Amino acid sequence: MAHVALRSVRKSYSEKEILKGISMDIQRGELISIVGPSGSGKTTLLRIIDGLVPPDSGEIRIDGNRLTKENAPTIRARVGMVFQKPLLFDASVYDNVALSLKFRGVPNDLIRKKVEEALDLVKLKDLAKRNALTLSGGEAQRVALARTLVYDPDLILLDEPTANLDPANVQIIERALTKANVEMKTVVLVTHNIFQARRIAKRVALLLDGAVIEIQDTESFFNRPLDPRTRLFIDGDLVY
Ligand SMILES: Nc1ncnc2c1ncn2[C@@H]1O[C@H](COP(=O)(O)OP(=O)(O)O)[C@@H](O)[C@H]1O
Ligand SMILES: [Mg+2]
Numbered sequence: 739m740a741h742v743a744l745r746s747v748r749k750s751y752s753e754k755e756i757l758k759g760i761s762m763d764i765q766r767g768e769l770i771s772i773v774g775p776s777g778s779g780k781t782t783l784l785r786i787i788d789g790l791v792p793p794d795s796g797e798i799r800i801d802g803n804r805l806t807k808e809n810a811p812t813i814r815a816r817v818g819m820v821f822q823k824p825l826l827f828d829a830s831v832y833d834n835v836a837l838s839l840k841f842r843g844v845p846n847d848l849i850r851k852k853v854e855e856a857l858d859l860v861k862l863k864d865l866a867k868r869n870a871l872t873l874s875g876g877e878a879q880r881v882a883l884a885r886t887l888v889y890d891p892d893l894i895l896l897d898e899p900t901a902n903l904d905p906a907n908v909q910i911i912e913r914a915l916t917k918a919n920v921e922m923k924t925v926v927l928v929t930h931n932i933f934q935a936r937r938i939a940k941r942v943a944l945l946l947d948g949a950v951i952e953i954q955d956t957e958s959f960f961n962r963p964l965d966p967r968t969r970l971f972i973d974g975d976l977v978y
Contacts, residue, residue: 739802741766741893741924742787747796749782756782758948759796766892767922769915771935771956774945775976780928783945784895787926788819800893818891822898824882826870831862834870835884842889856888859914876907883914893924900934912938932972936960944968946976 740763749757756779764770774780785791787798789810798805800813826834835856839849857863860880865873870881879899886894896915900908916938919925929935935942936956943953944965952959952968963969970976 740764740799741768741801742926743799743802744787745797745799747783747786747793747798749779749786749791749793756948757786757793760945760948760950761796762943762950762953764924764926766924767919768941769919769925769927769939770941770943771927771929771939772943772945773929773932773935773971775971776930778945779948780930780945781897784819784897784926784928788817788895789814790819816891817893817895818886818889820879820882820886820894820896820899822901824878826873826878826881828869828871830866831857831868831870831873831881832866834881835888838885838889852888853884856884859887859917860884861910876903876910879903880907880910880914883911887914887918891923893926894918895926895928897928898930899927900929900931908934932960944971946971 742764744760744762747757747760748755760783772780772783782791786793789805792807803809803813805813832853835853836849839852857866860883862877862880862884865877870878873881883899900911912934915925927939939956941953942956942959943950946967952963952965960972963972967976
């Protein structure tokens, strides 16, 4: 059974159809990247998978369970979302990462262990006591990732997590995602950086104007695209 199954998902905003019937299966333990030009509907699709936005029609199944308004809170407890711009609290890095565990009533000594592991993964142990609002953009995004990884979600959704970051920060984030994926977590990475998709994704989907026009394993996607528009997108020649 697919971890995430989308069937004919449609979404419009003020008469304009943003998602035009998306169907796809994402298997447990996959690292799939969704690429596409700005405005193609990537963020909307991710928010629908996350249960933040309901589709107008179609369905989303997580582990076979249909995502509804009623069960979204339960399903979302196993899902982690990292946004393009991290929203951190005016508190230490440690407290930012620990917060979700405190909400879940996790005992303090386990919180300490989990937070240290998560900070280690994104190489932020040395900054645990720093106020999160004093961090650089890259460090802040690493805190956001640690905050997600710390509660062990089995589905991690990321919306352009490394946009505008320098290569060192990008590398730390990509390594942390690869490691999470090796531990059989399902990772859905939205990015308009096709080089990133090529580096770490096992499968790539191209979203164009609200439709998935190509979905293939990474090697085939880049070397033997089936749709001519995929080749244009890869080459940076897709005028849209
Ligand atoms: N809440 C919203 N209300 C109205 N229009 C929206 C909303 N969210 C997204 N859109 C529109 O939907 C289209 C796709 O947006 P988005 O999903 O953010 O694309 P992407 O992430 O690929 O850039 C854009 O034209 C955007 O303006
Ligand atoms: Mg977006």
